[in-house]
Amino acid sequence: MLNDTICAISTALKDGAISIVRMSGEDSFTIIKQISDVKRIKPNTIVYSHIRKDDQIIDEVLISFFAAGHSYTKEDMVEINCHGGVYVTRLILNLLLEKGCRLAEPGEFTKRAYLNGRIDLSKADSVNDLIRAESSLQARSAIRGMNGSVERLVEPLLEQIRDVIAMIEVNIDYPEYEDEVQMSNDVILPHLNDWIAKAEEMINKAERFRVVKDGLKTVIIGKPNVGKSSLLNALLEKDKAIVTDVAGTTRDLVEGKVSLKNITLNLIDTAGIHETREQIEKIGIEKTIEAIEEADLIILVIDASDIDEEDEKLLETYKDRNTIVVYNKADLKTMGEISISALNKDISSLTDYLNERYKDDISLADEDILNNERQIALMKRCLEQLKEAKENIRYNSTDMVVADLSSAYHYLCQILGKEYQEDLIEHMFANFCLGK
Ligand SMILES: Nc1nc2c(ncn2[C@@H]2O[C@H](COP(=O)(O)OP(=O)(O)OP(=O)(O)O)[C@@H](O)[C@H]2O)c(=O)[nH]1
Ligand SMILES: [Mg+2]
Secondary structure, rough: OOOEEEEEEOOOOOOOEEEEEEOOOOOOOHHHHHEEEOOOOOEEEEEEEEEEEOOOOEEEEEEEOOOOOOOOOOEEEEEEEEEEEEHHHHHHHHHHHHOOEEEEOHHHHHHHHHHHOOOHHHHHHHHHHHHHOOHHHHHHHHHHHHHOHHHHHHHHHHHHHHHHHHHHHHHHHOOOOOOOOOOOHHHHHHHHHHHHHHHHHHHHHHHHHHHHHHOOEEEEEEEOOHHHHHHHHHHHHHOOOOOOOOOOOOOEEEEEEEEEOEEEEEEEOOOOOOOOOOOHHHHHHHHHHHHHHHHHOOOEEEEEOOHHHHHHHHHHHHHHOOOEEEEEEEOOOOOOOEEOOOOOOOOOHHHHHHHHHHHHHHHHHOOOOOOOOHHHHHHHHHHHHHHHHHHHHHOOOOHHHHHHHHHHHHHHHHHHOOOOOHHHHHHHHHHHHOOO
């Protein structure tokens, strides 16, 4: 039900200086008058007051009033800034419930903002992303989203597809109007190629950014004893993994997380890869292979002082994956572009290289890009439909092309949470004054 009045505690429910209890809906102003000293409400103001229950003062508070149309939800809203004890905050919430408010569902204030047309769905996504942000990159991209980055990105593509659908439909429905542009295959195809390239670029950038934003799943691999665990410890700046001079020390996966300037690495140290009959080590190596499958980045460690054909084999196997080759034990012998001494915690050539390598991906934080899984998944479906349309153009099937374009358009509307059918029909009638 959209027109009932909802309430919730908007701050974390733990002891603190201040808590905020929020109310939204048409009875908000009536209810606040019943439980406080407020007699007349002047919208968009904050007043000092008391909350009362059965004439007893429960708390001394500040109350903000927002009139419909000028609030977060676009409905009448009240925010009560009360003292932050859990007990008092709950008491105020219960009072609102007694007076007829309903407890809001998670995200319901933002849902109302969307349903009442204050924000589109991509902005609502971003509110959620901002609340859940754990790093500055995540927060930066969420704020861009709240300021309409996804809309700015998707809307032009959506409009172009809509225009072409409308023109094809007009050609079909009104063949007698020859002065309208004829949407032949020659006209449609360049548009399709352009849209496909744009959709692919949006997906590519969003996925690259997602990796740096959420942290690169990074596995450290190599032969036994090359210094993988020493490198993990040096990156984490603590002795997380056991290091010994016995080959085959690490058997299970050891995990850790490190932030280097801008990027975050979700690190996994693994068992050294080599031929072995030893049962536990074998299981460890199987786990290593599984971790490699899921990795965004592989750091292949080689002992520069002791290279043999097992290293060559690993280089050959992983060279086509997203692999960085690191030559360790630089205190004994230096070689290669990235030369480190994990033992001496001298790993700056690796960290500098990583920061440089992902610089472009990190700078995507300042571009308009798709922000989350939901949006990326819908753009992928849109791309599939555009490719289908291109396929169907070759078979000269106008009906199929229109159906594909409509689906593509539909997915773009879903990204922004728009009603696609209505929008399309309205546009067709508005743009084509055919005197009918
Ligand atoms: N001289 C030198 N020794 C190193 C360096 N890094 C690691 N070592 C030594 O190499 C040996 C093996 O180090 P680990 O970090 O356990 O190697 P690992 O690759 O994890 O070995 P496994 O877990 O057995 O596969 C230890 O004796 C380390 O002290 C380095 O930069 N220089
Ligand atoms: Mg190890």
